[in-house]
Amino acid sequence: MKSDLPVLTPAPTRAPASGRASYLGLGYPFRLMVTLAAMLALAVIWLVARPGPGMAWLLTGVIAIAALLLIYLRTWMLWRARGRSADVLAALGAATADIPVRLRTRMPLVLVTGDDLAALFHRPDGERFAHVGDGAIWVRADRPQDLPRLAVALRQWRDGRAPDGVVLSVVPGRYPDADALAQSLRIARQAVADAARRLGSRPLPGYVAIYQRLTSAPADLATPQWYGVSSAQRITDAQRFESMIRAAESDAQAAPNAPVALARVAALASIVGWTQRTVIHALTDRQQPATPWALFGAGWIDCGPVAGARNPWTREVEMQTRVQRAQAAATPAPWPLPEPLIEALPQRHWMSPRRTALAHALALLACAAAFAFFFSANNNNALLARIGANLGRYSTIPAAHDAARRDALQALVADRDELDRYARLGVPLHLSFGMYRGISAMPLLNDAIASYLPPPAPPAVVTLDSMSLFDSGKAKLKDGSTRAMVHALEMIKARPDKRILVAGYTDNVGSPRSNRALSTARAEAVRDWLIDASGIPATQFAIQGYGDTRPIADNDTEAGRAKNRRVEITLVPDAPQA
Missing domain, CATH: 1.10.287 (Helix Hairpins)
Structure with missing residues (x-):
């Protein structure tokens, strides 16, 4: 941060080289960023979130339509803005042809508006729209009302960096009275507020440059001397101007032409007070409807046109001293730009559009990663919940x-x-x-x-027809009946470790007691034959006579009674080994 400069002396300036250069910066890649955001969103939806197909396609359609709409609107807005700013950008390209593209964003750029801009931007080859000095790029706004449009165009030309400040040129000799000056100041203040609103930023730093002949002696513009204050902080008090005047008095006493220098200092003290009461007050008064202008510097120079009889400052001097000031000759063009005023230009934070886009891309990747982590955690919780269920x-x-x-x-x-x-x-x-x-x-x-x-497997059961084994009412096996029990014998030999249950059944003909005894006897006969034929110990066999208690068919018919007369051989699967 630079301190106040009591006496300001600029360095020599150089004229810009001829030629033409590109004046359109790359700018912020909005469409690329929208495309990246849409692709990341779709990747998260389809690869990580994985909602149902219907919801996934619905979200895909919504994201695609939103991205296309944003790209269309952005393209239309850029096309419209470039159309409105084409003349400004072309003029800037011609005036700054010798400035590298990257330097245009690093050099301070100051808008100049107010009075006698033709004299400030006059060069041997004619008037210029822009002037490149050693410390800044100066761009003129002939009408304060053009400041908002110019500020937006310059931000586009500088790859998103807004102008660094606005200098208001005030030439008291151009105003017939104080009311006209006040009206002009109000217009400039409103224009600066509109420009800040269009840029979407805080008010632009302001500087006031007063061009006024302070003495009748010829002005030496070979080494023009500015008197003023330049600060990196807003000017809020008058003490800085008083210290500047005291420093100017000390310099004047040591000057070779002391009488002229002292007269200039006396006039300087008068015009500084007038500037505070009339100009600075009008630009910073909070009672006015427009946003107060943040002033960071003010300067005065013994340079300007012939002061009229009703010059607001001259009229004030006459009213206070009753002495009419001698007329001084007008200063020929070009008048010096107030380059010393912006030496302490406050640094405004700015990041190039490419770096901004890179930061936004990293932020989008971080958001996509956060959503991916979130949905991955949810999917893992759902997987574990399903397995647990x-x-x-x-x-x-x-x-x-x-x-x-x-x-x-x-x-x-x-x-x-x-x-x-x-x-x-x-x-x-x-x-x-x-x-x-x-x-x-x-x-x-x-x-x-x-x-x-x-x-366990269901028990293996072989059912034998009693009539094929026994005569009616008998329990002795008939000759040739063993052929009917071959299948049962094979089953028993295949599973020698199983317990064998032999159960006999009859129809309901006869008494229940005789039927039960008959069924038991027939089961014993079959068991004995199986023991002899298989060699399996008798302890592995069990017999049971059920008589007519467990019919499998209707005993009212001959066919049913025939089915009920049977012997069943069952392998019990859970029987212990012998």
Whole structure:
């Protein structure tokens, strides 16, 4: 931050080289950023979030339409802005042809508006729209009302960087009275406020340059001397101007032409006070409707046109001293630009559009990563919740309900195969990002699957027709009946470790007691034959006579009674070994 400069002396300026250069910067890649945002959103939706197909396509359509609409609106706005600013950008390109593209954003750029801009921007080859000095780029705004449009065009020309300040040129000799000057100041103040609003930023730093002949001696513009204050902070008090006047008095006493220098200092003290009361007050008064202008500097120079009889400052001097000032000769053009005023120009934060786009791209990637982490965590929670629900359902199904238990087991096997596939081939994107926890469920699934025991096989039963084995009412095997028991013998030999139950049944003809005795005797006869034929110990056999208590058909018919007269040989699967 620079301190106040009591006496300001500018360095020599140089004229811009001829030629023409590109005047359109790359600017902020808005369409590229919209495309990137849309692609990241779609990637998160389809690869990580993975909603239902209907919802995914709906979101895709909404994002695509929104992106296309934003790109269209942005393109239309740029086309419209470039059309409105084409003349300004062309003039800037011609005036700053020798400035590298990157330097235009690094050099301060100051808008100049107010009085006698033709004299300030006059050059041997004619008037210029812009002037490139050693310390800044100066751009003229012939009408204060043009400031908003020029400010927007310059921001576009400088790749998004707004102008660094506005200099208001005030030539008291051009105004017939104080009211005309006040009206001009109000217009300038309103224009600066409108420009800041169009730029969407805080008020632009302001500087006031007063061009007024202070003495009747010829002005030496070879080394023009500015008197004023330039600060990196807003000017809020008058003490800085007083210190500047005292410094000017000290310099004047040591000057070679002391009488002229002292007269200039006396006039300077008068015009500084007038500037504070008339100009600065009008620009910063909070009672005015427009936003107060933030002033960071004010300067005066013994330069200007012939002062009229009703010059506002001359009229004030006459009213206070009753002495009419001597007329001084007008200063020939070009008049010096107030370059010393902006030496302490406050630094305004700015980032190039490419860096801004890079920062925004990183922010978009960070947002996409955050959403990816969020959805991946949700997907992993859903996976574990599904596996836990399947394990819980399997554990609550009784072993007797084998069909339901097998269905639940199939779900566990599918879950185990899914986790095994992830372990072999890699975790899919929607479960990754360090959130995958499915490996912890593998032991639980393996234990549950291994705990399944199929139900015992149903007993093997061979049913023999009693009439093919025995005569009616008899319990002795008939000759040739053993051929009917060959199948039962083969079954018993195939499973020698099983217990064999031989049960006899009759129809309802006869008394229940005789029927039960007959059925038991027939079962004993079949058992004895099987023991002899198989060599299996008798302890592995059991007999049972049920008589007519367990019919399998209707005893009212001959066919039904024939079915009920039977002997059943059953292998009991859970019998202990002999």
